[in-house]
Amino acid sequence: MPDELGDVVPGVRVRVPLRTAGRVIDGYVIELDSEDDADRPLSEVDSVVSQVPVLPDRLYRLARRAADRAAGSASDVLRLVIPKRQVRVEKAWKADSPQVVSTEEQLASAAELVASYDGLEEVLESGGRAAVEAIPVHHDGAPGWAALLASSAARMLAAGQSSILVVPDHRDLDQLLAVLATSVPAEAVARYDSRQTNPDRYRSFLRSLEDAPCIVVGNRSAVYAPVRAGLVAVWDDGDPLLGEPLAPYINARDAALLRQEQEDSALLFVGHTRTTDVERLVAHGWLQDVRAARRVLPRVVLSTPQEMDAPTAQRMPSSAFLSARNAAAEGPVLVQVSRPGFSPSLVCAECRAPARCAHCGGPLGAKHRGAVPVCAWCGRGARVWACPACSSTKLRLASSGSERTADELGKAFPGIRVIVADSAHPVEHVTDKPSLIVATRGAEPLAEGGYRAIVLLDGPRMLQAPDLRIGEACLRWWSNAAALAAPGAPIHLVGVDGSIARALATWNQSGYARSELAERAPLHMPPAARVALVEGSASAVGRALAALQELALPSDAVLGPVPVESEDYPPRVRALVRFDYGAGAKVATTLRAAVVAEAVSARRGKGKSTRIALSVRLDILDPEL
Template identity: 80%
Template sequence: MENESRRIARVLLDSPLPQLDRLFDYALPPELGDVPLGVRVKVPLRSAGRVVDGYVVEIDSEDDADRPLSEVDSVVSDVCVLPERLHRLARRVADRAAGSASDVLRLVIPKRQVRVEKAWTADSAPVEPSPAAQMKAREVVDAYEGLEAVLAEHGRAAVEAIPLLHGDVQGWAAILAASATRMLAAGESTVLVVPDHRDLDRLLAALEELLPAEAIARFDSRQTNPERYRSFLRSLEDAPCIVVGNRSAVYAPVRAGLVAIWDDGDPLLGEQLAPYVNARDVALLRQEQEGSALLYVGHTRTTDVERLVAHGWLVDVRAARRVLPRVVLSTPQEMDQPTAQRMPSSAFLSARNAAGEGPVLVQVSRPGFAPSLVCAECRTPARCAQCGGPLGAKHRGAVPVCGWCGRGARAWACTSCSSTQLRLASSGSERTADELGRAFPGVRVIVADSAHPVERVADKPALVVATRGAEPLAEGGYRAVVLLDGPRMLQAPDLRIGESCLRWWSNAAALAAPGAPVHLVGVDGGVARALATWNHSSYARAELAERAPLHMPPAARVALVEGTQAAVARALDGLTEIGLPRDAVLGPVPVESDDVPARVRALVRFEYGAGTRVAAALRAAVVAEAVAARRGKGRTARIALTVRLDILDPEL
């Protein structure tokens, strides 16, 4: 007698365990009826003795009805929250990063909101931009040579944003909004990704000048759970829309005709949860999969994007008419003057004259009054006697306070020379504002930093002292911009500190009014020349050339392997078996922690062509260690070995 056929569902489990990152077969009982693909289900997990969540990825039938299979317990919802295109993207991202697909999906699929789901009709009418909006968008797009062709042909481009204000809209926001409007007019959806909420608000303001609210789906961590789920459901519809959000928005399940990322060098675009993939890399994988247009827009050029331009993967798009900031570099002679202190005379006079006409921006490196203190005698950094943290001052004459534990240090003594006198080693935003307030009597001083967020300042005389990235918009632009603390910023022990500083300074310079001076204080060399000439791509090429012999990113890919000494050794042996040379590994070295057993970490450098083999080998090692540890020590499996690919700044 022939076996009867039966329906089976292949389910991706929503589980953090690496050994469960595959499809599991479950029988579909007849009472469930037709189960759509991509829906949420609950299934039994025999190894855990409980019911877990999952997604139906495939429906099939088999003749071997005698094969023992557990049955799908229930269908949570009939809404297809995991369309096939999203599953393929999650799988590709996970495989590239040696991670789990369920970890990727957890970033994009929100928790179910029953009321929102019941009210959802999935029949939004297509929105077409008005003729006036299309004309305005066309003017912005046509200002960039080749951009229209990239959008029409679904090409890939690195776009240099010219710092111009379009009314109250920044130039970069105008580019993204105009490109999205062009795609929407062609009946295609767009995904726009920005680093933080300030950029998101500015981009939304640019979009609202061109499009109605119903055309925009916002993916924002500030949203409530119902709002986020409503936006996610909107992105599942066939009617084209514009998805705007932070790094997780790059996974939005729309059928995208365009994916665009603003300021790809911002570290906020790097995911902080496993598998730690940067939105820039996800956009590349998505473009390959879907054939959409791809834009990286920025005032500066990261080495990652410049590498793609050099390989011909991206087209270099620039404005037909480049209106650039007027950057003034301070001379060494000016900085050597006794009266220069932090601000040379040329910058001081420029700021004083401009402050009589409108707002002046002064960028500093750190918030607070005096973020760090040193011994007045031997200049040893002052540390907390309780926890070893750095001591700082909240205001002039205040008791030193530890930046880690918050304790006051009333009876501090230097551990090197026993001196009890402290000296201010750095000036934060509040101390700079205090000093400039005395130097500019009668001028309003505004502090803008993490503790004092300011979004916008009026077109009135004022000194705005802001930390990097916290600079508010000024109506009509700043009458002058002074960039302080450049040498201190460049001293950070960071492989990418040069391009990071160039990005911070360029974004601040872009806020200046047309023709307003931008003073870079105390910096010379290649990074200063790149800002003065606004030739960021040349600086990125030079950085790439320096890193190539060292096999440092992005000239090569780098993976971080961390775990017990035995687990790391086994993982590295697996890399040797796939042909990776021994000199590709740096370390292992001990990790400073109280973990038992002690942990070590190693860096693995490899070419892009070996990425698939390396990621597969490291993933296999993670799964093997997890299975072994779970069998022997219960739930310690997940900490036996951890792997993180595409480290931007290798540091052992």
């Protein structure tokens, strides 16, 4: 370390030279030590970017543990957490660091809602772990789950401890922030949001570095916030948005579990449903099952497939139609559909074969009745189309999206305002005036006073998706929609029967998760076992699988390898490796060593492809081979 750089503390940003690459890169000081090694000369630090220790030891240890578990690199985790430096923000933060003082009123109001859940107060006080079933009711116009998380965080803040509240998307984030705005001081909240500007994001990050307690609210990356957390809470952990799409692909649920082990903070998984991952931890006694002392259950009405003789294009049975018509005269009614658009898919009018794009093979859809079919993949219009099976040139609407459903229901409900809520037409709130809201799953707006009736359409179509967890996902979509109903309002699940329908009707989502977990255990499918995906050239995958044989995994642990459909050369193959949680550390270390060995070998070789020879991804939630 050059003397002119002065005192350098662990955690600060520095610039260091890479002699082999001939360039200077940014990094962080992890620790300080002295070493004399004549055989390995060390380069001097080029400069110190900032004296602010943006990487405290607790954050580095968490990133290191998360990366080790996922066979990845800690630097890949840290780039998701530490934002780019903003000099003006940093100078202002040094000049004025706010201190938060909680009031007794905050503690009293928070304690009332926390006490309505059996055992929750003890979990918060002792730093325990719990799976909490959120009450599907509203508190002062806000969702019950948001009020629960805000109350738990306010209680920790009043006790002088920080909290981290993780939610899947911006809609949940805005709802939670609105509740916090009425219960805690504004300076106590640090917002982690991808929609923020770089200065605002860096300002929130610096706020979470302070010793003064605060409440960090954000999406999946917020779970790594460098506060000394007394509580980490994750809402709706089954939402796929909580899974990081970038390497090393760590789910916020797994990062929260690692953090709780490291810091002994309280940990809450809150939701209307129970994922099989959380249910496995409850079954092992790792998580405590926490429920409300007084459960308020929605009134779910099942419409079996035999009742599909409705007046609205055979999609809504008479009981659901009459219930929606009566409720629409009093207030808003929600109709949930599976897909947006007018008709997301078209078929041949003669042989019913799916209509495909002649250029890329993607599915053709219609934006409105009589419109030119458009490919959902490449966006090309198909003005001239012929069925490859029967040569017919006529098309037929095969499905109803949100816009087509709104068009049909508008004719069946004359005089009632129809609102479409989907990705193309986002709607956050609706009033308590009579209206009909047609929404795709996850896009349902909040209704003032709750919906007077809810109709869940396209259930059979949703369940047909080729996904290992589709039943679990559908139950989550339907339960979250049902939680928006007004007290006593009917909720009609159309065309679905069996265990998943009974779970929704009896509001026993945890029982459904237990049955799903029991069915997957004999097959060693997640989450009963962990699964790693190994992909690369045939030789690289073969060497990685050979290294795993030394770990004495079961004979049926490896599925594959099988070819991957691509134009790459040399051809790539893919394999799945199933292993118990106890073997996770050894498997992750072995696979990471194989990736490093292949990367070093490729760098030393000449004239070889620059494509990564081997890639590894652990904890595949929906394995396909």
